[in-house]
Amino acid sequence: MDNPTLEKPTLEKPTLENPTQLNKDISSKEQSITDLSSTHSIPFHSLNPLPYEQDEAATPPERKRTEAKTNSAIEIYREIIKDNIDYDILIQDPKMDKDRLDEIVEIMLETVCTARKTIRIAGDDYPAELVKSKFMKLNSSHVEFVLDCMRENTTKIRNIKQYLKAVLFNAPSTIDSYYTALVNHDFYGSK
Incomplete structure (x- = not known):
């Protein structure tokens, strides 16, 4: 038996050229990463101060746009809610408590603008879309009903916010029964 001889392979330094790509489906993102491998394409920031105001430099432009969109969406919902409940008409009523009405608008707004998938009402979790839908259908008679209940x-009431959410959520379902019972009490109670 002959022993085979082992030769050491010669190692060459790889060339720095871009090799031919076998996979033609490389995304543009991967291509841009490979393009950054040369030192002359790395971007350097200038040491000059940026042409932003102090507050603007702290917040990236994308975030400011997102916050602006969010704030404008909140303002749009606030106006829709106020229109739905006839806020301008309710506020003209001398016995209406403006602060309490504003609290109700803010609770409705907060609930409608939540990003949660479920919302807890009176100890039960409901799909957020159901709660939002009910809150967006409330009108001035529902708000007056809630204020009468209050x-x-x-x-x-230990948690006024949760109480108001529950009364607002249940207002469309209970308003007729509430006023019927009230009329019956007044009618039969006076005899």
Whole structure:
């Protein structure tokens, strides 16, 4: 038996040229990464100060646009809610408490603009879209109903925000029964 001889392979330095690509489906992102491999294509920032105001430099432009879109969407929803409940008409009523009405608008707005998938109402989790839909359908009679419920309530409310959400959510379902019971009480109670 002959022992085979082992030769050491010669190692050459690879060439720095771009090799031919076998896979033609390379995304533009991967291509741009390989293009940055040469030192002359690396971007350097100038040491000169940026032409932004102090507040602008702290927030990247994309974030400012997103915040502006969010703020404008919130303002649009606020106006829709106010229109739905006839805010301008309700506020003219001398017995209407403007601060309480503003609280209700803000709770409705906060609920409609939430990014959560579920919203807890009276201890139960409901799909956010259902709650948002109900809140967007509320009108001035529902708000007056909620305010009447608040005036007549004599028990201590531990979490007023959750209470208001629950009353607003249930207002379309309970308003007729509430006023029917009230009329029946007044009609039969006076005999």
